[in-house]
Amino acid sequence: MDSMDEEKTSPNTAIVLSYVGGALILVAGIITLGIGTTFMYGMMGRMMYGYGTGPIGPLMAGVGILGIIFGAIVIIGAYMIGSNPVPSHTSWGIIILLFSAMSFISGGGFYIGGVLGIIGGILAIIWKPATVNESPKIPDNPLT
Numbered sequence: 384m385d386s387m388d389e390e391k392t393s394p395n396t397a398i399v400l401s402y403v404g405g406a407l408i409l410v411a412g413i414i415t416l417g418i419g420t421t422f423m424y425g426m427m428g429r430m431m432y433g434y435g436t437g438p439i440g441p442l443m444a445g446v447g448i449l450g451i452i453f454g455a456i457v458i459i460g461a462y463m464i465g466s467n468p469v470p471s472h473t474s475w476g477i478i479i480l481l482f483s484a485m486s487f488i489s490g491g492g493f494y495i496g497g498v499l500g501i502i503g504g505i506l507a508i509i510w511k512p513a514t515v516n517e518s519p520k521i522p523d524n525p526l527t
Contacts, residue, residue, distance in 0.1 A: 397506035404483055408486045416443075476504045
């Protein structure tokens with residue numbers, strides 16, 4: 384099977400971009416959660432009886448949790464498009480697009496993850512599967 388036939392059976396570019404974007408969003412969420420919990424309980428959280436950082440630690444932890452959730456949903460969407468692309472590529476593409484755009488609340492996967500997820504979601508939405516009625520193009524023979 385050559386690459387042209389493969390591209391007709393699943394939106395490979397959309398899947399790869401969505402996986403990479405979701406992974407970056409997930410990693411950025413984990414890092415933000417780690418920094419937030421460090422501020423709450425670690426490095427500066429004990430200063431002045433735990434009131435040294437104010438609301439910054441819990442806010443960063445909450446934003447990190449949002450990033451983890453958004454990244455996981457984008458990765459699940461990419462998996463669902465790859466496992467069964469024909470009936471569900473549009474709906475999962477919309478989900479990837481929305482959650483990648485919302486990931487900018489939590490830093491967007493170093494911003495490049497959100498952009499890659501948005502592009503992957505758009506590609507999944509506009510992808511057209513090959514129809515069953517398509518037949519291979521046979522050039523006319525001018526000698527007959």
